[in-house]
Structure formats: C-alpha cells, structure tokens
Amino acid sequence: MDLRGYIALCEQTGNLKRVKAEVDWELEISHIAKIVEEKSGPALLFENVKGYDSPVFTGAFGTTQRLATVLGKDPKLSMVELTREWLNLSAKGVIPAKEVKDGPIFENIVDSDKVNVFSFPSPKYYELDGGRYFGTAVFMVIQDPDTGDINLGTYRMGVLDDKTVGVQILKGKKADRIMKKYAKAGKKMPACAIIGGDPLHIFASTATVVGAKSAYDVVGSLRGEPVEIVKAQLTGLPIPAGAEIVLEGEIDPSQLRNEGPFGEYTGYYTEELIKPIPKPALDVKRVYYRKKPILWGISVGRPVGDMHILYAFTRNASLWSDLTKMQIPGIKSVYTLPEGSGRFITVVSVQQMYPGHSDQVGAAVVASNTGTYGDKIIIIVDDDIEADDLPRVWWALGTRYNVARGTQIINKGRSTPLDPSIGVDENKFIMSRIILDATIPFDWKIKPTEIKPTESVQAKVKARWQEYGLD
Ligand SMILES: Cc1cc2nc3c(=O)[nH]c(=O)nc-3n(C[C@H](O)[C@H](O)[C@H](O)COP(=O)(O)O)c2cc1C
Structure with a gap:
C-alpha cells in the first residue's frame, strides 16, 4: 500500500472525486477541501493546479469510513470499533521494516543548487497564513543519537524560501527532546520530510509511540507486513521506498527562523499572528520525488475536517x-x-x-x-x-x-x-x-431504576410493524 494505492481504493469505493478544472494553490484548493470535508464528502484529487503539472490530494481521512479503508477494515465500523481493531493489531507485536535497494522515490533526484521547494504545489490554506505550507500531511524522520531509535512525527512545515522549510516542533515533543541532544553535542540534526508512502505512516507519526525501536515497525504492525524502506543518500535515514516527495537535509538547532502563522486545528490562530515565534528550519540539501508526485495536504483549520x-x-x-x-x-x-x-x-x-x-x-x-x-x-x-x-x-x-x-x-x-x-x-x-x-456510584445500595422496554412486548410490536403501516 502506498498513497497511490490508497487513492485508487478510495476511487473504487466511491470515496474520491477528481477535480479537473483549473484551481489555484492560493486559498482555492483549501477552501474547496474545507467545504467538502464539512459535508463529509469524498477525498479530492486536484489534477489541474495552476502553474503546476502535478496534483494535490486532500480529505484523505474525511470520514471514519476512510479510516477503515486505510486500515483494510469493514467501512461500517465506528471510530470506537476501529480503535479496538488498532489495539488488536498492535497487540500482535511490531513488524520490523525491510530495507530494499531501490524504489520509485528515487525516480527523480535534485541536488543542492537546483533544489526548489516551490517546484511542488504547496497550498496556502487561509488568508492570514504566513505563506505556503509544504507540510501538513507530512512526517519527519529523525534518529535519536543516543539510542539509535527512529522517530516519525508530523509537524507542520511552512515554505520559507526555495531551500528551507520551517518545522513547528513544539516544546517537549519527542522530536524536541531528540533535537536538544544534537544541540548539546553542537551538531545539526539530519532529517527527512516525507509525503506519501503508506498513509498509515501518518497514523504512527501523529500517535504517541512509545517503546518501539523504529516507528516504521509500528506501521508494519498496523499493515500486517513490513514497510519497505530505502536509505536516503546523504543522511542514511530510512525513507519509504514508495513515498511521493522527500526533502532531505538537516536542522541546525541554534538557527531558528520565523515561520507561521497558520490556521491551526483548534480553529484559531495562535499569538504568532501578532508576535512571530521562531521555529527550527530544515535546510534542504537534496530532493527525491516520484514521477508526477502527489502533494498530499490536510486543510486543518476549524473542526470538523x-x-x-x-x-x-x-x-x-x-x-x-x-x-x-x-x-x-x-x-x-x-x-x-x-x-x-x-x-x-x-x-x-x-x-x-x-x-x-x-x-x-x-x-x-x-x-x-x-x-x-x-x-x-x-x-x-x-x-x-x-x-x-x-x-x-x-x-x-x-x-x-x-x-x-x-x-x-x-x-x-x-x-x-x-x-x-x-x-x-x-x-x-x-x-x-x-x-x-457521570456514572451511578458503585457503592449505592439503592440505584435509580431505569425504564426499559418490556422485551416480550417489544418483540410483539416488531412482529406487527408492517401492520401498523409504520415501515
Ligand atoms: C495534521 C497534523 C499536524 C500536526 N502538526 C503539528 C505541529 O505543527 N507541531 C507539533 O509539535 N505537533 C503537531 N501535530 C501533532 C504531532 O504529530 C504528534 O504530537 C506526534 O506525536 C509528535 O511526535 P513526537 O512526539 O514523536 O515528536 C500534528 C498532528 C496532525 C494530525
């Protein structure tokens, strides 16, 4: 399973609409996506983005039915039932990732001087946003320098210039704690920002993963088979062989840059609207992408999307x-x-x-x-x-x-x-x-008597239902 496989699955199950009309990355894509998501509509593939020849995908998880689709479960399951499925899959133990030599992600490689993050159709989502956001449905891979553990985390990434994206790693996150180790050693932190691959990566990168040597192994446990990874060429960090776009580079913990504001998932801007909050920034050294890479975005903003x-x-x-x-x-x-x-x-x-x-x-x-x-x-x-x-x-x-x-x-x-x-x-x-x-106290000797239908009468009226003309 990769993003393309998931999009195909959405299409087969009537969960995808292709938008062929020309749309602007500036506000238009996000506004269409938001309207559709607020009506629990389908995922969208924008095939004709003004000024670009590659598409943008939104609304991947706009309904619980699509959460079920990505997990390969019955689309009728509720979120609670799907969570039970997740726990059952996790209980079977992790499935380590499998390293392969090559993959579609290496179809295009762009180096140093030629790197241009603006070559991808990153949307600008809301009017007061500080710019365009490459990363919403993104995950960043880094390695803990002490334990060797591989961490995946989703942090929004605004495009700062053609070779830099800001990364909003909030204080106290695992990535923040790992970055501080590099800072203490006076080193830059190697990192890859990844869009695509199995959409389950976004589950692992937004959940609180504890105790796994590699977050990829958690993805493997959810999928029931190993994630195929290749090594990024400069940093050696593992990246999914079937990813769409990867920005490889390093974060200098001592060089923070202003990034934002961004229309957050609370439905509000933070105070960075009035006072910029400096953030870590990924200095992009090399870019990998598939043919016609799909830029996957999440409209974030007010609930529910x-x-x-x-x-x-x-x-x-x-x-x-x-x-x-x-x-x-x-x-x-x-x-x-x-x-x-x-x-x-x-x-x-x-x-x-x-x-x-x-x-x-x-x-x-x-x-x-x-x-x-x-x-x-x-x-x-x-x-x-x-x-x-x-x-x-x-x-x-x-x-x-x-x-x-x-x-x-x-x-x-x-x-x-x-x-x-x-x-x-x-x-x-x-x-x-x-x-x-809101429970009835356990130790009450006399509890309120709940009014319940009489089962025999209920069975009788159900049997006569058509007779009542109430069908
Ligand atoms: C779409 C999306 C965007 C997110 N953006 C951020 C962000 O900008 N900064 C952040 O610290 N967490 C963000 N999160 C939450 C983190 O992904 C989550 O806390 C994750 O567990 C962090 O991983 P870590 O604890 O390994 O660092 C986002 C979650 C989602 C679903």
Missing part, C-alpha cells in the same frame, strides 16, 4: 493503549471527539468493579502519556453506554452526574500551547482540566 477525524482517532488509539498498559480493569470503550479538535474532550465507558473505580479511570486518563498532553474535559460513563454514543452520554450527564460529587478540577497539567483558551500572557504550556464522573 479530516484533520480532526485523523487526530481524534490516533490520539484515541494511543490513549486506549496507555490505559490498557496501565492495567486499568473494566474499560469498555474510549472516544476522543473530533468536534473537540480531536484532542480536548474524551469520554471513557467503564464497567465499575469497586468503589472509586470511576475516579481511578479519570485520574488514569490525566496521568497517561497521551491524556496528560492537552486532554481537558474527561467524561466517565457506565458500561451500558458506549463512549461514542453521544446522545446517551448527554443523558448520563443530565441524569447521573451530580455536580458537587462528580466534578474534579485539576488546576495544573500539560497543555498544548495551541490551546486558544489560555491567554497570550499566561503560561501556554500549563492548563487546568475537569473530570466529570
């Missing part, structure tokens, strides 16, 4: 996996809401087994590797409600949640600096959060 479905899914999988590793019993389902920008709001359904169990679940979400980073509203419900059954979650909040008893406010925890609810003069890396326990 494919960004939010993607991020909700990968964070959900990381969080549920964290809770499993923490051996919290009784977890029935976990759901991170795309509407909460795919990060800020999570519901957990639990089968309570002892007093304090639901409190433990709330605390575990907050303490977990994934949840601690920016999960702000955590709702716990009983196991008769699936975490993504939102009408019944609201019902539980209305009827089982007792405000004084069921509320825990945690005053301090790790935030994403992109959270617009934190004022520009506040510490953007720290936030408060709330746990809403």
Whole structure:
C-alpha cells in the first residue's frame, strides 16, 4: 500500500472525486477541501493546479469510513470499533521494516543548487497564513543519537524560501527532546520530510509511540507486513521506498527562523499572528520525488475536517493503549471527539468493579502519556453506554452526574500551547482540566431504576410493524 494505492481504493469505493478544472494553490484548493470535508464528502484529487503539472490530494481521512479503508477494515465500523481493531493489531507485536535497494522515490533526484521547494504545489490554506505550507500531511524522520531509535512525527512545515522549510516542533515533543541532544553535542540534526508512502505512516507519526525501536515497525504492525524502506543518500535515514516527495537535509538547532502563522486545528490562530515565534528550519540539501508526485495536504483549520477525524482517532488509539498498559480493569470503550479538535474532550465507558473505580479511570486518563498532553474535559460513563454514543452520554450527564460529587478540577497539567483558551500572557504550556464522573456510584445500595422496554412486548410490536403501516 502506498498513497497511490490508497487513492485508487478510495476511487473504487466511491470515496474520491477528481477535480479537473483549473484551481489555484492560493486559498482555492483549501477552501474547496474545507467545504467538502464539512459535508463529509469524498477525498479530492486536484489534477489541474495552476502553474503546476502535478496534483494535490486532500480529505484523505474525511470520514471514519476512510479510516477503515486505510486500515483494510469493514467501512461500517465506528471510530470506537476501529480503535479496538488498532489495539488488536498492535497487540500482535511490531513488524520490523525491510530495507530494499531501490524504489520509485528515487525516480527523480535534485541536488543542492537546483533544489526548489516551490517546484511542488504547496497550498496556502487561509488568508492570514504566513505563506505556503509544504507540510501538513507530512512526517519527519529523525534518529535519536543516543539510542539509535527512529522517530516519525508530523509537524507542520511552512515554505520559507526555495531551500528551507520551517518545522513547528513544539516544546517537549519527542522530536524536541531528540533535537536538544544534537544541540548539546553542537551538531545539526539530519532529517527527512516525507509525503506519501503508506498513509498509515501518518497514523504512527501523529500517535504517541512509545517503546518501539523504529516507528516504521509500528506501521508494519498496523499493515500486517513490513514497510519497505530505502536509505536516503546523504543522511542514511530510512525513507519509504514508495513515498511521493522527500526533502532531505538537516536542522541546525541554534538557527531558528520565523515561520507561521497558520490556521491551526483548534480553529484559531495562535499569538504568532501578532508576535512571530521562531521555529527550527530544515535546510534542504537534496530532493527525491516520484514521477508526477502527489502533494498530499490536510486543510486543518476549524473542526470538523479530516484533520480532526485523523487526530481524534490516533490520539484515541494511543490513549486506549496507555490505559490498557496501565492495567486499568473494566474499560469498555474510549472516544476522543473530533468536534473537540480531536484532542480536548474524551469520554471513557467503564464497567465499575469497586468503589472509586470511576475516579481511578479519570485520574488514569490525566496521568497517561497521551491524556496528560492537552486532554481537558474527561467524561466517565457506565458500561451500558458506549463512549461514542453521544446522545446517551448527554443523558448520563443530565441524569447521573451530580455536580458537587462528580466534578474534579485539576488546576495544573500539560497543555498544548495551541490551546486558544489560555491567554497570550499566561503560561501556554500549563492548563487546568475537569473530570466529570457521570456514572451511578458503585457503592449505592439503592440505584435509580431505569425504564426499559418490556422485551416480550417489544418483540410483539416488531412482529406487527408492517401492520401498523409504520415501515
Ligand atoms: C495534521 C497534523 C499536524 C500536526 N502538526 C503539528 C505541529 O505543527 N507541531 C507539533 O509539535 N505537533 C503537531 N501535530 C501533532 C504531532 O504529530 C504528534 O504530537 C506526534 O506525536 C509528535 O511526535 P513526537 O512526539 O514523536 O515528536 C500534528 C498532528 C496532525 C494530525
């Protein structure tokens, strides 16, 4: 599977539209994509981009059906069910990547003086954006100099000039911690920015991957077969043999440059709109690309678009996996809401087994590797409600949640600096959060009696349904 294979699969299943009319990379592509995504429409392949002879692809994960398609699962599965599939696949263990000698990514190689990032149709997404963005559906590969571990991470990349892209590596990310090791040694960090290959790479590069020697091996476990990698020629870093475009170069941790602003996935700009925030920058030394490379973009911006479905899914999988590793019993389902920008709001359904169990679940979400980073509203419900059954979650909040008893406010925890609810003069890396326990207390001797349909009557009326003329 590579990006082309995925696009073909989308087309076969009625999930793709080709746009043949000429479109502008400046605002037009992103605006079409956003309108289509907000209506849960198909993925789009823009085949006629003004001034370019290669296409732009958007909306890859605009519906849960397409998340299922990329995982090779039943398109009817919900996000919760797909997350269970992810956990089952991961439980089988990682599948190491396989190195091959050559691949389509080496069809075109452009060196030093001739490197020109503007030769690809990077869109400008929103009017107040600082420029064009090569990287939204991108991932960066780097190597930890101490452990040799291979890290994949998705960080937005704005085009700064023909040979440089800015990389928004936020403070505290694994890539930030690795970059600091290079900085301490006074070295530049070799890096490759990659678009394409198996779209599952974006799952691995946006999820919190812990404990794997190489994030490519995690992709292998999700696909059920090894990722085929080749070595980039200057840095030796592994890159997918079937990638579309690779920018190879290095990041000098001591040379930050202004990049941004960008219409973020929260639906807001950050304070960089008024005050630039210097970022690491990838100095591109060599470019590899396939014939007619496909530039894959994500429209980001306000929810809900494919960004939010993607991020909700990968964070959900990381969080549920964290809770499993923490051996919290009784977890029935976990759901991170795309509407909460795919990060800020999570519901957990639990089968309570002892007093304090639901409190433990709330605390575990907050303490977990994934949840601690920016999960702000955590709702716990009983196991008769699936975490993504939102009408019944609201019902539980209305009827089982007792405000004084069921509320825990945690005053301090790790935030994403992109959270617009934190004022520009506040510490953007720290936030408060709330746990809403909407379960019926385990130790109540007398519990509210729920109104349930009488099964025999229900069966009888169903049998006579057509007779009622209600079909
Ligand atoms: C479309 C998309 C864009 C993202 N952009 C950024 C970004 O610009 N900076 C960032 O630090 N994280 C960004 N993220 C989140 C990271 O990909 C995620 O936190 C990942 O786990 C980082 O990997 P790391 O912890 O190995 O560094 C983005 C996620 C998605 C889905």
